[in-house]
Amino acid sequence: MATLKLIPVFLLLQLVISVFFVDPITAQGLKVGFYKKTCPSVEAIVKKTTAHFISRAPTLASPLLRMHFHDCFVRGCDGSVLLNSTATNQAEKSAIPNQSLRGFQVVDAAKAAVEKACPGVVSCADILALVARDVVSLIEGPRWEVPTGRRDGRVSLASEALTNLPPPFFNITQLKASFTRKGLSVKDLVVLSGGHTIGNSHCPSFTNRLYNFTGKGDTDTSLDSNYIPKLKSKCKPGDVTTIVEMVPGSFKTFDADYYTLVAKRRGLFQSDAALLTDSDTRAYVKLQASTHGSTFFQDFGVSMVNMGNIGVLTGSAGEIRKHCAFVN
Structure with missing residues (x-):
């Protein structure tokens, strides 16, 4: 007791605060194994369903991962990106940034299978978070524990998708502000950018860097000049249909090659190149490029959990949809 009396009051307050806020995920009502009693087979069902699709169409991994990101950055991780438009409302799906999303049938199939086993128990938001984890692990990426309870x-x-989703032409200041508004760190920004190691992009997302970057018919000087002719051979001016691999040669495998490409100034988007303009993000890019992604897999799981915690609805808020594309 004598030792305790020597501790200043403000230190005791800090200790109490750290005890209660060390795990913000638990504080918001999410936890690993949330459905342990109400739907113990949910993760096995979702993984089996997801594997069925990915084994036949591995290119679905990237849009499904992006779907979770696009869900969380608009209204939080509440499954709102899965809802269809109605006669009186244009939903997030119809916004330009989301028109290239694919794989809704995977989430719908997983939901149907879960509903058969555990009707009215598991949210579409949780199923999407689990699908995003599973598609990454199924293409040789990391696997992490997903807190559930959304x-x-x-x-x-x-309209909210347009104002909340960071576009591919953002600079580092805009990217940091976008992530900060969602409660994510600079490290989360550079780690989650690593998701670009899989998938493709349509030409319009980056052709301004090739043909008319400053409005004078010039190219983006932050892009490797030796890489520009290769990109121009794939994307002619005005081409809106051709797709290009984000990381040539390994776009179907989740690895750290993205950082090697960015370090060589060959990132496809301006937002990729922007990572080299900040000391913290540049240091992370160079670390992963030089060590073949020594910490990337572990970091990615942590940042995905952080992202999956944005603005979640828990307790009695929201609903458990019967079908992911429609409110009950």
Whole structure:
């Protein structure tokens, strides 16, 4: 007791604060194994369903991972990106940034299978978070524990997707501000950017860097000049249909090659190149490029959990949708 009396009051307050806030995920109502009693087979069902699709179409991994990101950055991780538009409302799906999303049938199939086993228990938001984890692990990426307990939102607005999703032409200041608003760190920004190691992009997302970067018919000087002719051979001016691999040669495998490409100034988007303009993000890019992604897999799982915690609905908020594309 004598030792305790010597501790200043403000230190005791800090200790109490650290005890109660060390795990913000638990504080918000999410936890690993949330469905342990109510739907113990949910993760096995979702993984089996996801594997069925990915084994036949591995290119679905990237849009499904991006779907979770696009869900969380608009209204939080509430499954709002899964809702269809109605006669009176344009949903997030219809917004330009989301028109290239694919794989909704995977989430719908997983939901149907889960509903058969555990009707009315598991949210679409949680299923999407689990699918995003599973597609990464199924293409040789990391696997992480997904805290669950999210509930589904009832609102989905295309206009909110436009204002909340960071576009591929953002600079580092804009990217950091976008992530900060969602409660994510600079490290989360550079780690989650590593998701670009899989998938493709349509030409319009980056051709301004090739043909008319400053409005004078010039190219982006932050892009490797030797790489520009290769990209121009794939994307002619005005081409809106051709797709290009984000990381040539390994776009179907989840690895750290993205950072090697960015370090060589060959990242496809301006937002990729922007990672070299900040000391912290540049240091992380160079570390992963030089060590073949020594910490990337572990970091990615941590940042995905952080992202999956954005603005979640828990408890009695929202609902558990019967079908992911429609409110109950």
